[in-house]
Amino acid sequence: EIQDICKTNINLRCADRVMLVMGQFETLSFEELFDKTYELPWEKWITKDGKFTVNGKSVKSKLYSTPDCQRMVKKAISKKLCEYYDTDWMPETGAEFTILVSIHKDIATISIDTTGAREGLFKRGYREKSMAAPLKETMAAALVKLSYWNKNRVLYDPLCGSGTIAIEAALIGRNIAPGLNRNFASMEWPLVKDEYWKNEKIEARKRIDFDSEIKIYASDVSEKAIRIAKENAIEAGVDDCIEFFVKDVTHIEKPMCSYGVLITNPPYAERIGDEEQLTKIHKKLGQVFGRDKTWSVYVITSSVNFEKEFGRKADRKRKLFNGDMRVDYYQYFGEKMPE
Ligand SMILES: C[S@@+](CC[C@H](N)C(=O)[O-])C[C@H]1O[C@@H](n2cnc3c(N)ncnc32)[C@H](O)[C@@H]1O
The missing domain is CATH 3.40.50.150 (Vaccinia Virus protein VP39)
Known part of the structure; x- marks a missing residue:
């Protein structure tokens, strides 16, 4: 459920970040990576002005060039969104959608980072200053x-x-x-409504x-x-x-x-x-x-x-x-x- 994006981000203490898995499939060629990425429902999540960056990693896979995989995924998502929004150019000025393509033994997992690329869940908001070698x-x-x-x-x-x-x-x-006491990238996503965040915070406060x-x-x-x-x-x-x-x-x-x-x-x-x-x-x-x-x-x-x-x-x-x-x-x- 969409509310779970709020629940997990607000409550998980030890996780690094919360990723929304869009799809998982075998991929042995760039063409296959493109086609299968294109088929995923990107338009459901990414807004017309959405700013989407693609990060990647590949381990023990035929498609080993991470930059090429990232480029292919970006191309497929752009094509899908341009067709859906009936435009030939995405301005990318709005909410942040950081996408991760992770290929392991030829199986690609494509997800969107709901937490935020720059600030993993370790950022609680209380540690303004720290000494050398602080623990996360x-x-x-x-x-x-x-x-x-x-x-x-x-x-x-x-x-x-x-x-x-x-x-x-x-x-x-x-x-x-x-x-x-912090914000998350998915707070800017229209599907994750403000009231979901508000409700989760109210519930969390009740449990203190x-x-x-x-x-x-x-x-x-x-x-x-x-x-x-x-x-x-x-x-x-x-x-x-x-x-x-x-x-x-x-x-x-x-x-x-x-x-x-x-x-x-x-x-x-x-x-x-x-x-x-x-x-x-x-x-x-x-x-x-x-x-x-x-x-x-x-x-x-x-x-x-x-x-x-x-x-x-x-x-x-x-x-x-x-x-x-x-x-x-x-x-x-x-x-x-x-x-
Ligand atoms: C690896 S840091 C601990 C980091 C801490 N866990 C954090 O998250 O900020 C080790 C600490 O041991 C302290 N330290 C070094 N020698 C010490 C000593 N003899 N007695 C007490 N503290 C000492 C240092 O000042 C440093 O703050």
Whole structure:
């Protein structure tokens, strides 16, 4: 249903973007790609003044030249629209329709980006400023979702940078939809009516949990990082859930409570350029939080020595990609919190 475009864009926390699949078919020649693209109902979605750009990718396929595939798809859509609107020229001055032709093993999937080409779903609208190497908001939300944290437990990020993990956890705890405060490309599409967006936002606002007591701590050695993180939390409307403070993680003596959940993203060796300091940070995390059986610890890092330096093999390790960087998510499960 068309309303699902609004529902998914407003509510999905970990997805990159929401694509509307127009068609999927086998394609072994440019002629076939043209004909099958032409047959799809473009006129249903793209307006007479619609601005449509075609992006592409091709993997293990006969049609391997991506620019040629893009050109062919653009040509087919233009022909279809020019015929439908009875014109020989599309001005392309109106709403944005970014089309993706993705060919995998000779199967083409053609879709329109409902989110917006420039601003994937990671753009929540609260992070005006960030420190170096911030996590994408969608990735931070995924780290929280992959942990056993829930709003009744304390969460702590001792290397919080611009505060992304803490803020995403607070949004999850308060059940605040991540897309409430931003726009999407499909808001300009006539078929996706304004009232659909309005209704979805009303429903999302009704689901917000304003009452739960949520306790999240976030610290960093950098005063500037903490200042920025606080501003971001205020912008996201969750500053009442998070206590920020300046602290060098290597100076932490003991956890602030029992049964907490630590989720963090230490500096990358490649960026910090100081292996010794990084080892000290990993060791400290192990000594303070790893040894406390009531704490669960989750660390995302590209450092291959992490487990050794932390002092224990992870209960579970997940391979992830942080942008293009291959990283591991080390998970140490603490004891269950008593009821
Ligand atoms: C990879 S960044 C974290 C990015 C963060 N997840 C975000 O989304 O913005 C690592 C952070 O560790 C902080 N840091 C480095 N050494 C530290 C130390 N000894 N104690 C506390 N924080 C430290 C840096 O200031 C930086 O903000």
